[in-house]
């Protein structure tokens with residue numbers, strides 16, 4: 001069991017206000033992080049600063065990631081890596097089929113993501129099993145990508161990683177940025193984009209650590225509760241802060 005009160009991150013920078021929020025403003029919550037990947041280790045071959053970009057489902061992480069990429073920050077998208085590791089013939093897909101049977105495959109041999117989603121939304125044990133198959137492989141690819149970027153001279157790299165806290169990977173990152181959005185907006189965006197019912201969107205959100213807990217454990221918070229213009233202003237502030245973290249950061 002992880003005691004969140006032991007966290008060293010006692011202050012977060014709210015990029016909407018530009019000020020510091022003291023720790024005591026946040027709800028005290030203790031959570032069980034049962035899925036910590038003990039094997040995942042930070043490598044000295046990574047760039048000097050590795051920044052994790054996370055947040056609740058459909059909170060706007062990719063939108064923020066794109067805005068930061070637009071400002072020349074190198075970004076690793078672990079969502080893309082997790083899709084790569086379950087492509088046909090990949091060992092992870094074979095392991096999933098051994099665990100759940102052929103019913104998780106479509107006729108063309110690719111993973112039936114809807115079927116898999118239905119399984120993990122209704123069975124927590126199955127969800128942990130799936131995460132245990134996918135997360136180590138995503139870590140391996142992320143590790144490789146970070147080493148390559150460091151070797152190419154990047155001093156600061158962003159990693160977009162939806163389940164950063166759920167996977168127990170928070171200690172891998174020098175800084176953590178969390179995007180938060182009202183649950184109502186996340187439900188609406190998720191239902192619209194993934195064509196799922198409101199009930200399914202709610203179940204999906206319930207599988208993740210609450211946004212307020214993620215925010216409390218972060219260094220920087222972006223609020224995606226308005227139009228994109230409002231988010232862009234916060235991203236611009238964040239970009240300034242990130243550049244300040246590594247004065248000599250080379251942007252290519």
Ligand code: ATP
Nearest residue numbers: 056057058059060061062063189193224226227228
């Ligand atoms: P996921 O958790 O699935 O990876 P995400 O956190 O990366 O999602 P996005 O993909 O950035 O979220 O956003 C979810 C959807 O909401 C997208 O269709 C995006 O275009 C839309 N969206 C994000 N922010 C806003 C906003 N401020 N106003 C309107 N639409 C938005």
